[in-house]
Amino acid sequence: xxxKILIANxxxxxxxxxxxxxxxxxxxxxxxxxxxxxxLHVRNAEEAYPIGAPAASESYLxxxxxxxxxxxxxxxxIHPGYGFLSENAQFARACTDAGIKFxxxxxxxxxxxxxxxxxxxxxxxxxxxxxxxxxxxxxxxDQAEEVAARIGYPVMLKAAAGGGGKGxxxxxxxxxxxxxxxxxxxxxxxxxxxxxxxIEKAIINPRHIEMQVLAxxxxxxxYLGERECSLQRRHQKVVEEAPSPIVDADMRRRMGxxxxxxxxxxxxxxxxxxxxxxxxSKTDQSEIGQSGKEQQRNFYFLEMNTRLQVEHPVTELVTGxxxxxxxxxxxxxxxxxxxxxxxxxxxxxxxxRIYAEDPDNNYFPSPGKITLLLQPSGPGIRRDxxxxxxxxxxxxxxxxLAKLIGYGxxxxxxxxxxxxxxxxxxxxxIKTNISLFRRILNDPDFRGAKIDTGFLDRLLKRKEDxxxxxxxxxxxxxxxxxxxxLDARIANGSKxxxxxxxxxxxxxxxxxxx
Amino acid sequence: xxxDITIDGKHYRLDLNxxxxxxxxxxxxxxxxxxxxxxRPDVLSLRIGNLxxxxxxxxxxGEMHLWVGSQRFAAEVRDPxxxxxxxxxxxxQGPRKLTAPxxxxxxxxxxxxxxxxEAGAGVLVVEAMKMQNEIKSPKKGTIxxxxxxxxxxxxxxxxxxxxx
Numbered sequence: 001x002x003x004k005i006l007i008a009n010x011x012x013x014x015x016x017x018x019x020x021x022x023x024x025x026x027x028x029x030x031x032x033x034x035x036x037x038x039x040l041h042v043r044n045a046e047e048a049y050p051i052g053a054p055a056a057s058e059s060y061l062x063x064x065x066x067x068x069x070x071x072x073x074x075x076x077x078i079h080p081g082y083g084f085l086s087e088n089a090q091f092a093r094a095c096t097d098a099g100i101k102f103x104x105x106x107x108x109x110x111x112x113x114x115x116x117x118x119x120x121x122x123x124x125x126x127x128x129x130x131x132x133x134x135x136x137x138x139x140x141x142d143q144a145e146e147v148a149a150r151i152g153y154p155v156m157l158k159a160a161a162g163g164g165g166k167g168x169x170x171x172x173x174x175x176x177x178x179x180x181x182x183x184x185x186x187x188x189x190x191x192x193x194x195x196x197x198x199i200e201k202a203i204i205n206p207r208h209i210e211m212q213v214l215a216x217x218x219x220x221x222x223y224l225g226e227r228e229c230s231l232q233r234r235h236q237k238v239v240e241e242a243p244s245p246i247v248d249a250d251m252r253r254r255m256g257x258x259x260x261x262x263x264x265x266x267x268x269x270x271x272x273x274x275x276x277x278x279x280x281s282k283t284d285q286s287e288i289g290q291s292g293k294e295q296q297r298n299f300y301f302l303e304m305n306t307r308l309q310v311e312h313p314v315t316e317l318v319t320g321x322x323x324x325x326x327x328x329x330x331x332x333x334x335x336x337x338x339x340x341x342x343x344x345x346x347x348x349x350x351x352x353r354i355y356a357e358d359p360d361n362n363y364f365p366s367p368g369k370i371t372l373l374l375q376p377s378g379p380g381i382r383r384d385x386x387x388x389x390x391x392x393x394x395x396x397x398x399x400x401l402a403k404l405i406g407y408g409x410x411x412x413x414x415x416x417x418x419x420x421x422x423x424x425x426x427x428x429x430i431k432t433n434i435s436l437f438r439r440i441l442n443d444p445d446f447r448g449a450k451i452d453t454g455f456l457d458r459l460l461k462r463k464e465d466x467x468x469x470x471x472x473x474x475x476x477x478x479x480x481x482x483x484x485x486l487d488a489r490i491a492n493g494s495k496x497x498x499x500x501x502x503x504x505x506x507x508x509x510x511x512x513x514x
Numbered sequence: 515x516x517x518d519i520t521i522d523g524k525h526y527r528l529d530l531n532x533x534x535x536x537x538x539x540x541x542x543x544x545x546x547x548x549x550x551x552x553x554r555p556d557v558l559s560l561r562i563g564n565l566x567x568x569x570x571x572x573x574x575x576g577e578m579h580l581w582v583g584s585q586r587f588a589a590e591v592r593d594p595x596x597x598x599x600x601x602x603x604x605x606x607q608g609p610r611k612l613t614a615p616x617x618x619x620x621x622x623x624x625x626x627x628x629x630x631x632e633a634g635a636g637v638l639v640v641e642a643m644k645m646q647n648e649i650k651s652p653k654k655g656t657i658x659x660x661x662x663x664x665x666x667x668x669x670x671x672x673x674x675x676x677x678x
Binding site: 361398422426429430438481485 | 532560562589
């Protein structure tokens, strides 16, 4: 087993991996950019090394700097988390060349799956169903128009190296194709350093369901059940759950077996996710949840994510497995400690991605200082967080603050626990999307599991019911006065210094306010 | 102590006094039984009668918001004896400032000084956290001034342009 692991990441996922290291008696090495010195992952690690300027290209994406830290610290493995270098085959190869184990698939498997076009080619050969379109990058706008005419509009343009909705464009008609192609290409070039873009038929409002797979380095591959990830905005997942309300045991087995075939075709090792699009059948609208008629449901291979997913906790909760532990054990050369038959799905888990975003400003990122943080806990609640009160969320990275996951015996209980926990959650000083999850969890369609990738846009188009609660408004008025009165007391009592340096004074003040 | 309080645009007059550790409270002249404990800075445990509430106070850039449960209220407190109790007049006619909603970088300036813009037209693009946000003109008019250039780093609240 490894003695020391370098975590080439930041935020909640770095904290998550550091925790797994500590649970396994492994020492954790953090790296941080100039704006992340005070970040939680630096506080939690045994060793921490600065790696440069805030821009990711100068720090978290800089392969040489990270390998230098690995050498200096004597780390024997690197966990890349998700994002940044996690799906970078060049990085995986450089780790191997430097004699450091990369915790993830081999560079060759990443090359095969990391590029969406190559993955589509491999899947065609393996006989896995794929969405109609091209399986190589578009050479010209003329070619794009020709293919689009053949498969029919609307079409989707996608970056071969893509992820997170970057370099992706939905095109409704021919006249929009040219500018969309240019936009997708330049965004892909900026985001991934690779402007390759391909085209596929857009499936309107599909469900997005993905299958977790795990493969050791001895030829054993298993699937760990699906995650329903249909709740998206700007092609970014917002809520994920396991199991999917529309997947029954038979469909799970069929999808799982395809996913295992996909992984094996790529010579895949470690944790990975095979994403599928599931079309809406006619029976869906009225009879969701009623199995029996759903044998005909079609699913198409979308892509394989060659890394740990953000939403891995929902799978962990319903399988009782720890995916990061397993990733580390597999990378250390161990065999999978269980067989497919031993994998059991139990209960239901739902994850909310808590982002620093402003709901009143079209969910635009809202970095800044967290002045007040009250966090939920209690039965069935898991919180994977990368923040703390008093910390300033930097503007330089993804705005994910934390993941809140509710677990219950069934979907109903998972939803009610999550709703309860969201009401306990408070983040002050910056804007977050917590209120959005209250709306989602209250929505009859969500509660009835009638969800697809268009759900969130439809929800956001509807005006939120903001009819002011008179009673709560009066409570707010009374509280406003009390805060003002208490502030005045503090100001008068200590000559305007509201920040106290003495616990005695603070205690006396609390007494005075009682 | 008397306060003029505005909660989401609605006015309340609050008389708050404290004697022997007990608050007396009049809301618009009506007596309300109140018991308050500041459990930590910005968090007030409030009993009104026997109903219990936890109210959180959020202060960002001079604005105050109060959370009662999951409801958020914009709050303004004026102490009639204080000189600060002035109400800002919202002037739709005069020049309007476009401010940065968050810290970030100016990636594009879409119009030039002196240009005519419609209400809702994009004026600048600010990037933060890998996302681009178009700052739109709040009114139809002329761009009187552009105060930043492409590539400039800005803080929340910085004035970016003025439209008249």
